[in-house]
Amino acid sequence: xxxxxxxxxxxxxxxxxxxxxxxxxxxxxxxxxxxxxxxxxxxxxxxxxxxxxxxxxxxxxxxxxxxxxxxxxxxxxxxxxxxxxxxxxxxxxxxxxxxxxxxxxxxxxxxxxxxxxxxxxxxxxxxxxxxxxxxxxxxxxxxxxxxxxxxxxxxxxxxxxxxxxxxxxxxxxxxxxxxxxxxxxxxxxxxxxxxxxxxxxxxxxxxxxxxxxxxxxxxxxxxxxxxxxxxxxxxxxxxxxxxxxxxxxxxxxxxxxxxxxxxxxxxxxxxxxxxxxxxxxxxxxxxxxxxxxxx
Amino acid sequence: xxxxxxxxxxxxxxxxxxxxxxxxxxxxxxxxxxxxxxxxxxxxxxxxxxxxxxxxxxxxxxxxxxxxxxxxxxxxxxxxxxxxxxxxxxxxxxxxxxxxxxxxxxxxxxxxxxxxxxxxxxxxxxxxxxxxxxxxxxxxxxxxxxxxxxxxxxxxxxxxxxxxxxxxxxxxxxxxxxxxxxxxxxxxxxxxxxxxxxxxxxxxxxxxxxxxxxxxxxxxxxxxxxxxxxxxxxxxxxxxxxxxxxxxxxxxxxxxxxxxxxxxxxxxxxxxxxxxxxxxxxxxxxxxxx
Numbered sequence: 001x002x003x004x005x006x007x008x009x010x011x012x013x014x015x016x017x018x019x020x021x022x023x024x025x026x027x028x029x030x031x032x033x034x035x036x037x038x039x040x041x042x043x044x045x046x047x048x049x050x051x052x053x054x055x056x057x058x059x060x061x062x063x064x065x066x067x068x069x070x071x072x073x074x075x076x077x078x079x080x081x082x083x084x085x086x087x088x089x090x091x092x093x094x095x096x097x098x099x100x101x102x103x104x105x106x107x108x109x110x111x112x113x114x115x116x117x118x119x120x121x122x123x124x125x126x127x128x129x130x131x132x133x134x135x136x137x138x139x140x141x142x143x144x145x146x147x148x149x150x151x152x153x154x155x156x157x158x159x160x161x162x163x164x165x166x167x168x169x170x171x172x173x174x175x176x177x178x179x180x181x182x183x184x185x186x187x188x189x190x191x192x193x194x195x196x197x198x199x200x201x202x203x204x205x206x207x208x209x210x211x212x213x214x215x216x217x218x219x220x221x222x223x224x225x226x227x228x229x230x231x232x233x234x235x236x237x238x239x240x241x242x243x244x245x246x247x248x249x250x251x252x253x254x255x256x257x258x259x260x261x262x263x264x265x266x267x268x269x270x271x272x273x274x275x276x277x278x279x280x281x282x283x284x285x286x287x288x289x290x291x292x293x294x295x
Numbered sequence: 296x297x298x299x300x301x302x303x304x305x306x307x308x309x310x311x312x313x314x315x316x317x318x319x320x321x322x323x324x325x326x327x328x329x330x331x332x333x334x335x336x337x338x339x340x341x342x343x344x345x346x347x348x349x350x351x352x353x354x355x356x357x358x359x360x361x362x363x364x365x366x367x368x369x370x371x372x373x374x375x376x377x378x379x380x381x382x383x384x385x386x387x388x389x390x391x392x393x394x395x396x397x398x399x400x401x402x403x404x405x406x407x408x409x410x411x412x413x414x415x416x417x418x419x420x421x422x423x424x425x426x427x428x429x430x431x432x433x434x435x436x437x438x439x440x441x442x443x444x445x446x447x448x449x450x451x452x453x454x455x456x457x458x459x460x461x462x463x464x465x466x467x468x469x470x471x472x473x474x475x476x477x478x479x480x481x482x483x484x485x486x487x488x489x490x491x492x493x494x495x496x497x498x499x500x501x502x503x504x505x506x507x508x509x510x511x512x513x514x515x516x517x518x519x520x521x522x523x524x525x526x527x528x529x530x531x532x533x534x535x536x537x538x539x540x541x542x543x544x545x546x547x548x549x550x551x552x553x554x555x556x557x558x559x560x561x562x563x564x565x566x567x568x569x570x571x572x573x574x575x576x577x578x579x580x581x582x583x584x585x
Contacts, residue, residue: 134361154379191434
């Protein structure tokens with residue numbers, strides 16, 4: 001399999017001289033299976049430059065796996081040019097949202113309203129299909145097997161495991177490790193703690209042994225307390241997750257929009273030094289826009 | 296009434312979608328959610344004290360949209376799986392439907408019903424913690440207690456005329472309310488409550504506990520034993536009002552399991568005033584009235 005990072009920034013696109021090395025586009029990853037099936041993980045603004053490259057290989061068959069419906073994971077979709085070209089086949093996979101009672105169709109319905117975007121949903125000329133997927137219900141895309149996994153974020157967020165010919169990738173989308181809502185003295189503390197541990201273990205099992213884990217590492221340890229409950233992990237929580245799951249290589253992503261390249265490298269180096277002696281053979285890198293990985 | 300139980304379930308389960316929650320929890324949810332950083336545990340506490348909100352929340356979580364590795368039976372589990380914000384927004388959407396009117400056409404006092412459900416839930420949990428010989432989760436006893444009479448509030452809301460007759464018949468004849476319901480409605484609250492949770496794919500065990508909460512039981516089922524005794528204590532001590540004037544006798548097996556008759560079990564539980572006071576706050580029932 002091949003993996004390419006088209007967008008590694010969290011929250012909002014952040015172009016400029018301070019982010020030129022790691023990139024300013026929001027989340028988008030391209031995966032090519034061994035049989036060249038095209039799987040796109042999230043449609044942040046990184047999907048726009050990806051779309052340009054696809055115009056050379058029309059007609060396109062693209063499978064877009066959406067982790068969740070926050071802007072930085074969907075805002076590039078209206079600019080994914082293949083959706084407007086007849087003959088292309090696009091499938092958008094995502095979860096059911098218990099608040100709206102709708103599935104991934106809502107991602108396009110909401111964005112392609114005439115007051116926000118000049119082209120209406122009815123004018124997408126490709127064959128466009130929505131697929132509501134469920135946690136733990138495995139499905140097939142070409143030669144790849146996909147397993148959606150429920151993670152922890154303010155809206156329902158599915159991580160995806162992609163397995164193909166003995167190689168594997170896991171992408172978290174956005175994920176904050178569960179925390180106990182009770183104080184240790186409260187009645188509910190123990191019960192809640194055991195629920196959390198059970199859930200963490202099921203996440204570790206789901207990403208067990210993958211060749212590449214791309215994980216939400218938005219914050220530093222120092223930043224986290226003031227962002228608790230916002231739905232993102234830290235460098236340290238991602239490293240620990242990767243280590244516990246026996247992952248071979250971890251890419252830290254969802255870089256803070258205000259973090260310059262220099263600062264990003266600095267906080268990453270600090271996290272690496274904290275874990276220098278306890279990660280075994282785990283390789284750890286920063287996700288960088290434009291980087292390609294062969295797995 | 297001529298409807299078959301299948302038609303009745305269909306009608307009632309569709310109706311529950313539109314059913315508002317209890318006034319105090321609606322008010323508290325609206326207050327709490329005004330603050331973006333509202334206390335998660337307080338939010339859980341409010342939802343788990345409202346049978347309608349709990350029922351609706353668990354209905355969505357156990358639906359075919361999510362295939363969780365196990366069925367969800369508590370509000371805490373809902374928060375772990377779906378996240379606090381999602382649960383908060385779901386509660387807010389339930390709250391936005393208004394609240395159950397204190398007066399309904401059936402003349403059924405929903406606040407005193409809530410008091411009965413809350414005290415039964417807490418008592419069942421306490422009994423489990425104190426007397427269970429196995430690894431039964433006290434939280435399962437709580438949820439069974441909270442939802443055991445859900446069929447009644449559905450009747451009051453959607454079959455008020457028939458339920459009113461059943462309530463009156465039960466009082467006049469001093470017979471149990473479920474017997475009166477069978478006569479007037481053709482079904483009773485245990486059947487309807489059980490059918491609703493079954494339809495919504497709640498755990499089979501919970502369905503059976505709701506369905507059998509008036510039946511003669513074996514003490515092998517810890518949840519059912521605790522629920523049955525809690526239900527009787529709540530009625531015996533008039534902690535709220537379930538609309539049922541009959542307090543059932545404890546079977547010899549139950550007496551043996553809990554080490555005594557009703558009075559002895561009650562005194563073994565110590566001071567119940569805290570449990571009563573907590574339920575009162577939510578049921579908004581004054582001490583004199585209950």
